[in-house]
Amino acid sequence: xxxxxxxxxxxxxxxxxxxxxxxxxxxxxxxxxxxxxxxxxxxxxxxxxxxxxxxxxxxxxxxxxxxxxxxxxxxxxxxxxxxxxxxxxxxxxxxxxxxx
Amino acid sequence: xxxxxxxxxxxxxxxxxxxxxxxxxxxxxxxxxxxxxxxxxxxxxxxxxxxxxxxxxxxxxxxxxxxxxxxxxxxxxxxxxxxxxxxxxxxxxxxxxxxxxxxxxxxxxxxxxxxxxxxxxxxxxxxxxxxxxxxxxxxxxxxxxxxxxxxxxxxxxxxxxxx
Numbered sequence: 001x002x003x004x005x006x007x008x009x010x011x012x013x014x015x016x017x018x019x020x021x022x023x024x025x026x027x028x029x030x031x032x033x034x035x036x037x038x039x040x041x042x043x044x045x046x047x048x049x050x051x052x053x054x055x056x057x058x059x060x061x062x063x064x065x066x067x068x069x070x071x072x073x074x075x076x077x078x079x080x081x082x083x084x085x086x087x088x089x090x091x092x093x094x095x096x097x098x099x100x
Numbered sequence: 101x102x103x104x105x106x107x108x109x110x111x112x113x114x115x116x117x118x119x120x121x122x123x124x125x126x127x128x129x130x131x132x133x134x135x136x137x138x139x140x141x142x143x144x145x146x147x148x149x150x151x152x153x154x155x156x157x158x159x160x161x162x163x164x165x166x167x168x169x170x171x172x173x174x175x176x177x178x179x180x181x182x183x184x185x186x187x188x189x190x191x192x193x194x195x196x197x198x199x200x201x202x203x204x205x206x207x208x209x210x211x212x213x214x215x216x217x218x219x220x221x222x223x224x225x226x227x228x229x230x231x232x233x234x235x236x237x238x239x240x241x242x243x244x245x246x247x248x249x250x251x252x253x254x255x256x257x258x259x260x261x262x263x
Contacts, residue, residue: 002102002211003212003213003215004214004216005209005212006211006212010114012205012209013114014117016201020195020197021117023197023198024121024194025121026184027126027182030120033129040140043140043144043156044144047152048147051148051216052216054220056228056231059228060232060237063155066160067248070163071248073164075251075255077167078258080171080175081258082258082259090175090177091183092183
């Protein structure tokens, strides 16, 4: 039986991959993808503990996280589009001005 | 049996997540991300959270991935304009941090044999979630509609703005 510790282990690894991805990559689209990986790792953690405690609150929380993640992806990608139109790049190293 | 499936889907999820971070082409990353989402949905099923697993496939593997696909296609970046994968000094620190944190976590959270506590029969089904969602958390649930509305209007407004 795989218990909460196993799920915690996997979720921690996934979160780390996402965090390192955000720091290491320069492609803005891939950075957004890494953020999604981190959100998913947190969801896994929430569900594992909801299961352990037999409560529904964890699942409600995961539901909310998914709604916010969907809205975040839509807004974030609209920003990427706008940024590409103004700066002609999605490399975050070249996007270093507040006002372009 | 369950343990075997848990490790199978965990390996898939972690492997695909690594693929997202390590591949240069965003299209390949997007496909890997979809694989990771599906593997996570399977893990949610193993946790008896059927409703959330279905929502995961619909919302993430469906809606969010389509969004990513659209943006990648609209931008249609030529291969040479993609940011390179080379590692500078500052980014090497990021990887070093990740390695150290991984070692720490592997020592701290190493999986034990201990299983889950017995859960209520109805744990994963819709009624079990809908109860608190429409009673204690009714306000939060209504506010999510506002979040989505702002998301839709904001995305359209930003994308249509003249550069």
